[in-house]
Amino acid sequence: MKKTVPIMSSVQKQVQDTIDRLVETGAERGIQVAAYRDGELVVDAVAGVADPATGRLVTSATPFYNYSIVKGAAATITHILVERRLFGYDAPVVDLWPEFGAHGKQSVTMRHVLNHTAGVPGIPLSTTIEDLCNWDKMCAAIADEELWWEPGTKVGYHAYTFGYIAGEIVRRATGKKISEVLREDVAGPLGVADEIYFGMPESEHHRLARLEDAPMTGPMPEMPPDLPMFKAAPMSAFPNAAMGNRTDVLSADIPAGGKVSARAIARMYAALLTGVDGVRLISPERLREATAVSSSGIDQVFGMPTTWGLGYSIGGLGPAQDSKATFGVGGVGGGFACGDTASGIAFAVTKNRISQDFNTATELSQIVKKALR
Numbered sequence: 001m002k003k004t005v006p007i008m009s010s011v012q013k014q015v016q017d018t019i020d021r022l023v024e025t026g027a028e029r030g031i032q033v034a035a036y037r038d039g040e041l042v043v044d045a046v047a048g049v050a051d052p053a054t055g056r057l058v059t060s061a062t063p064f065y066n067y068s069i070v071k072g073a074a075a076t077i078t079h080i081l082v083e084r085r086l087f088g089y090d091a092p093v094v095d096l097w098p099e100f101g102a103h104g105k106q107s108v109t110m111r112h113v114l115n116h117t118a119g120v121p122g123i124p125l126s127t128t129i130e131d132l133c134n135w136d137k138m139c140a141a142i143a144d145e146e147l148w149w150e151p152g153t154k155v156g157y158h159a160y161t162f163g164y165i166a167g168e169i170v171r172r173a174t175g176k177k178i179s180e181v182l183r184e185d186v187a188g189p190l191g192v193a194d195e196i197y198f199g200m201p202e203s204e205h206h207r208l209a210r211l212e213d214a215p216m217t218g219p220m221p222e223m224p225p226d227l228p229m230f231k232a233a234p235m236s237a238f239p240n241a242a243m244g245n246r247t248d249v250l251s252a253d254i255p256a257g258g259k260v261s262a263r264a265i266a267r268m269y270a271a272l273l274t275g276v277d278g279v280r281l282i283s284p285e286r287l288r289e290a291t292a293v294s295s296s297g298i299d300q301v302f303g304m305p306t307t308w309g310l311g312y313s314i315g316g317l318g319p320a321q322d323s324k325a326t327f328g329v330g331g332v333g334g335g336f337a338c339g340d341t342a343s344g345i346a347f348a349v350t351k352n353r354i355s356q357d358f359n360t361a362t363e364l365s366q367i368v369k370k371a372l373r
Contacts, residue, residue, distance in 0.1 A: 009042065011035070011371035016045045018367060023048040028360060030058040030209050031351040032262035035368045036270035038344045039277070043368060044263055050209040050352065061195055063259040064209045064350040065244040068159070068331030070258025073196065073268060074166045075114060075311020075329075077181050079282045079290050082110075086173040089114070089289075089310065093165065096172040099143040100165075105151075112151045113158070113165050114310040115294035119147040120165070121158045121301050122232040129236065129243060132160070133252035135177075139168045148228075149300065155308065156300030160233055163255030166311075167198075179253050187264070189279045190271055195264035199253040208250065208259060209352040211241035211333075228301045239332040241354050257331065262348040269328065269339035269346035291327040291341055316340070316369075317362040336361035345372055 015033050022028040030048035034041070046058045082089060087096060089111040094101040100108070105120065112118040124141050131137055142161050149156075158165070167178035174181055179198040187193040200208070239257070243249055250259065271281045282290070293314055296307040307314040309327050316326035317336060328338025334355040337348035347368055349361040 011368060012043050012045060014367050014371060015043050015364060016047070018364060019045055019047040022360060027353075028351055029212060029353045030062075031349065031360070032058060032060065032062065032064070033364050033368075034060075034262040034266040034348050035372070036266055036273075036276065036346040037372055039270055039274045041263070041267075042372065052210070052212070058209060058352075060263050061207075061261055062209050063195055063197065063200070063204075063207060063261055063264075064335070064352055065211060065250065065257065065259050066265075066331050066335045066337075066350055067239040067244070067257040067333055068329055069265060069335050069337045069348075069350070070196070070198065070260055070329075071162060071256060071331075072265065072312060072329045072337060073182060073186060073258065073260075074163055074170075074178065074198075074255040075290070076186060076268060076272065076281060077170055077178060078110065078114065078166055078311060079286055080185055081170065081173055081181075083282055083286055087169065093169060096169055097143070099140070100168075102144055103146040105145075105147060108151045110169065111294065111310065113162065113169070115155065115308040116158050116162065116306075117152050117155050117295045118158060118161075118165070119149040119151045119154070119156075120145050120161050121148060121156045123160050123237070125231070125234045127234055127237055129246065129249065132237060132254055133248045135164075135167075135253055138164050154300050155295040155297045155306055156228070157302055157306065159301070160237070160254075160256045163257070167253060167255045177253060178255050186268060186281065190264070190267050190276060192261070192264035192267055195261040196268070197259045198255050200250050200259045202247060202251050205247065205250055209350075211244040211352050211354055213241045214353050214355040227303070229303075232301050239354070244333075244354070260350065262337070262350040265337040265350075266346045266348040269337060269348070273339045273341065273344055273346055287341070291339075293324065312338075317358055317365045330358060330361065334358050334360055336365065338365075343369070343372065345369070
């Protein structure tokens with residue numbers, strides 16, 4: 001992959017100085033930041049260590065396990081396949097996956113899945129981490145779930161189920177695992193096949209950054225035990241560093257997240273926006289449809305206002321979070337990746353310290369936006 005970032009450019013220096021400070025102060029352990037504008041790599045900055053046990057440093061090519069960020073790649077794959085007419089946004093899921101229609105789910109469409117209105121946000125509370133790594137078992141369990149609401153009438157984050165449903169639709173439409181389609185149709189053409197994965201071959205795990213949980217800065221806030229989020233998945237499946245360092249989890253296709261470098265996921269968003277080195281993943285018309293507001297309201301699982309396009313959250317970080325031009329996905333741990341249709345900027349932050357906020361990503365995204373405006 002050719003590198004076009006002018007290393008001492010103003011924005012590169014600002015970002016590098018900021019992440020160096022974050023590592024020096026102990027706020028972060030290892031971090032990557034990448035940004036493209038109009039298809040050109042303009043920020044490619046790294047700081048800190050990928051593995052404190054060995055002192056191995058973060059490089060631009062180091063993959064990080066990023067919870068949820070790689071949902072953006074799962075969504076992108078579905079748009080590519082819609083463009084190839086393998087299925088449509090308004091096609092019922094049961095057209096490809098008949099078993100999914102159990103318990104009244106026959107009317108769930110691909111659009112409902114992508115904009116998180118399908119009404120199937122939960123996995124069984126008996127699910128173990130080993131179960132999460134078992135594709136067929138998880139798909140069978142989700143097919144047997146009951147609706148939380150009438151599809152299309154409410155919105156709620158499908159944290160785990162989004163990845164399995166999208167992935168099973170991809171598998172049924174193509175005959176291939178979603179990890180294979182990612183490699184063939186996204187990562188390979190973009191020259192980042194060794195920097196973005198769902199399931200990652202164990203032989204490659206030595207390249208990953210090791211995750212660690214950020215220290216708690218105060219007492220855990222009290223949360224009512226009847227919150228819907230506690231009914232959507234067992235607490236044992238809530239993302240943390242230990243889970244993200246497990247060999248079985250790293251090897252498995254769990255497309256609710258994935259292993260990726262900031263440079264690779266930013267490159268994907270750049271290839272959606274304007275194309276990169278002659279590769280454009282979907283047409284401008286498809287991008288407009290995918291990034292238009294498709295659902296909004298109070299999230300039925302987490303209780304906060306939410307807005308979705310087709311597979312991408314709409315709105316950025318910080319003061320500009322009401323921007324309808326920004327589309328992407330952030331994840332537990334504080335990583336974030338997005339594209340902006342107004343500015344042509346694609347941006348990503350990946351890091352190995354699992355924090356409970358987006359402070360780092362927000363600060364860095366504001367620096368990049370301001371410098372490139």
